[in-house]
Amino acid sequence: MASTFIPSYWQGAITLLLILLTYVISKGWHSRRLFYKLRQQGLPMPPWNIFTGNMLALLPLLKKFPGNAHQNYLITELSKDFTKWDSAFYLDLWPFSIPFLVINSPSLATQATQELDLPKPFDLDRFFRPFAGGTDTLFTLNGAEWKQTHAIFKPGFSASFILSQTDNIVRETASLVEILKDHATKGNIFLLDDLLGYFMMDIIGAVVLGSRLHSKQQFNQLGHAMRSQVRWHIADGELNIFKRWNPARPLVQWYNSHQMDSYVSKELDERFAERQKNSDAPVHSIIDLVLDNYIKENFSVRTSGRMDPIYKKWLSVHIRTFLFSGHDSTASTIEYCYHLLSKHPEAMARIRAEHDNVFGPEPSAVGAQLLEQPQKINMLPYTTAVLKETMRLFPAASGVRKGQPNATLQDANGHRFPTEGVTILMMHTALHINPDYWKEPNSFIPERWLVGPEHPLYPVKGAWRPFEFGPRNCIGQTLVMQDVKTVLAMTVREFDVCAAYNEWDKLHPRKGLKTAWGERAYHVFRAAAHPADGFPCRVIKRK
Numbered sequence: 225m226a227s228t229f230i231p232s233y234w235q236g237a238i239t240l241l242l243i244l245l246t247y248v249i250s251k252g253w254h255s256r257r258l259f260y261k262l263r264q265q266g267l268p269m270p271p272w273n274i275f276t277g278n279m280l281a282l283l284p285l286l287k288k289f290p291g292n293a294h295q296n297y298l299i300t301e302l303s304k305d306f307t308k309w310d311s312a313f314y315l316d317l318w319p320f321s322i323p324f325l326v327i328n329s330p331s332l333a334t335q336a337t338q339e340l341d342l343p344k345p346f347d348l349d350r351f352f353r354p355f356a357g358g359t360d361t362l363f364t365l366n367g368a369e370w371k372q373t374h375a376i377f378k379p380g381f382s383a384s385f386i387l388s389q390t391d392n393i394v395r396e397t398a399s400l401v402e403i404l405k406d407h408a409t410k411g412n413i414f415l416l417d418d419l420l421g422y423f424m425m426d427i428i429g430a431v432v433l434g435s436r437l438h439s440k441q442q443f444n445q446l447g448h449a450m451r452s453q454v455r456w457h458i459a460d461g462e463l464n465i466f467k468r469w470n471p472a473r474p475l476v477q478w479y480n481s482h483q484m485d486s487y488v489s490k491e492l493d494e495r496f497a498e499r500q501k502n503s504d505a506p507v508h509s510i511i512d513l514v515l516d517n518y519i520k521e522n523f524s525v526r527t528s529g530r531m532d533p534i535y536k537k538w539l540s541v542h543i544r545t546f547l548f549s550g551h552d553s554t555a556s557t558i559e560y561c562y563h564l565l566s567k568h569p570e571a572m573a574r575i576r577a578e579h580d581n582v583f584g585p586e587p588s589a590v591g592a593q594l595l596e597q598p599q600k601i602n603m604l605p606y607t608t609a610v611l612k613e614t615m616r617l618f619p620a621a622s623g624v625r626k627g628q629p630n631a632t633l634q635d636a637n638g639h640r641f642p643t644e645g646v647t648i649l650m651m652h653t654a655l656h657i658n659p660d661y662w663k664e665p666n667s668f669i670p671e672r673w674l675v676g677p678e679h680p681l682y683p684v685k686g687a688w689r690p691f692e693f694g695p696r697n698c699i700g701q702t703l704v705m706q707d708v709k710t711v712l713a714m715t716v717r718e719f720d721v722c723a724a725y726n727e728w729d730k731l732h733p734r735k736g737l738k739t740a741w742g743e744r745a746y747h748v749f750r751a752a753a754h755p756a757d758g759f760p761c762r763v764i765k766r767k
């Protein structure tokens with residue numbers, strides 16, 4: 225027989241390949257069959273055919289944006305063809321992506337996240353795994369397991385606990401100020417995205433793990449590995465096949481993951497030993513809170529003095545999830561706050577005036593005042609409005625839910641959208657500038673957050689959802705608000721932070737389009753959405 229001449233390892237490889245091929249073909253068949261049926265029902269989708277799904281609809285759009293622009297731009301452009309369907313449409317990009325129902329309206333998003341409270345899709349695990357080092361993160365769990373896990377960490381993100389973290393946030397921001405001063409003295413161009421990525425790692429490392437990383441000043445194993453993981457991450461729908469199937473990626477991600485695990489493990493052992501010794505000692509971080517409960521509730525732990533290794537692995541996955549989600553999107557948000565303020569001098573003047581009023585004329589005194597009266601951070605309505613308007617125009621994330629057999633969404637015109645077999649994508653980029661729900665949708669107007677319901681600019685309920693709503697909304701949103709407001713309060717009167725794309729482009733010439741919707745600091749995929757090219761900038765010290 226022929227097979228007797230084929231070595232057994234080749235037989236194994238061929239079998240594996242056949243299994244893989246069968247899996248891919250069956251996935252593709254399911255996706256195309258589903259979309260065929262949806263199209264038969266007259267449901268909205270871009271031009272579709274059995275071979276390429278909706279992919280050909282992307283081709284003319286690809287020419288309108290820079291090659292590395294975030295896919296959110298393409299999806300937002302597509303949604304404009306479906307206004308009579310409340311901007312909702314189905315999207316079949318297999319084999320590059322899972323089947324989607326894209327929704328861009330407050331009412332449909334409210335149904336998915338609040339009224340029906342649909343579960344999270346398991347495909348999300350693929351996104352979080354390189355950061356978390358395991359599956360079943362708070363982002364992806366469902367049902368009782370999610371509820372239990374959420375309850376364990378929720379107290380660590382309460383408004384009062386986050387306010388008690390003021391010292392960590394102020395201390396790290398004070399050292400950021402020193403670095404910015406240094407850049408101002410040198411007058412150099414630098415990548416703000418890198419600096420703020422490490423800066424936010426330092427904050428989240430202190431708040432979550434009680435660990436001082438100093439990663440923005442020097443090499444730190446955890447900060448370095450996490451930032452490298454972000455750089456190597458690819459979008460689920462990445463169309464560039466060389467990037468998508470780069471054979472080096474799994475190796476780098478494995479190495480980074482190992483580096484993070486060993487660092488977190490050492491820190492957990494130290495925190496555990498501290499809390500074992502004295503559980504009445506002041507609580508400094510979220511991990512202190514969690515370990516105190518763990519020790520209190522487990523008699524065997526108290527008597528053995530050891531942390532169960534299974535528990536430790538579980539905890540490490542959650543810590544790493546927070547370290548990732550707690551630094552990446554917030555860094556991007558701060559960059560866009562600086563950018564939009566520098567493009568809108570009237571808003572810059574107003575935010576500075578607010579800081580003068582609340583903290584007095586000396587910017588360097590803000591940190592000390594916040595340490596003395598942390599609640600002063602909640603006395604900044606204009607700063608909050610700037611932050612909300614920034615997150616409207618440049619939302620760092622989006623929301624997803626798993627469609628269900630009996631879950632149908634319905635728009636105000638009575639159109640019904642079955643959700644079985646699709647992932648529902650709440651596309652914040654599109655929803656936040658949907659002209660059906662926003663006046664002057666593309667303009668930066670912080671004042672819209674300060675007017676009453678009778679004013680035409682007053683935001684429609686549920687149209688602003690950068691943190692999503694419902695039980696699965698962002699657990700870290702209070703921390704985000706405090707982080708960003710503190711950074712703005714301690715820096716905007718000290719410095720002008722100005723994009724330096726013109727100079728950057730001369731130093732790094734490249735062909736092709738360089739703006740999206742007229743913006744050079746357009747969104748690119750870098751785990752969360754970040755400004756293109758790492759936001760090259762100059763910092764000028766104000767007199």
Ligand code: HEM
Nearest residue numbers: 362363549550553554621623624690691692696698699700
């Ligand atoms: C500007 C910064 C941030 C943005 C824009 C953001 C956005 C979001 C969004 C949209 C969701 C919901 C996703 C969905 O419904 O599918 C979410 C969930 C979540 N966020 Fe954030 N986030 C930010 C910062 C943070 C921070 C600082 C932390 C923690 C340290 C954090 C931890 C989480 C977690 C754990 C979840 C999952 C919650 C659950 O399902 O129970 N995020 N975030």
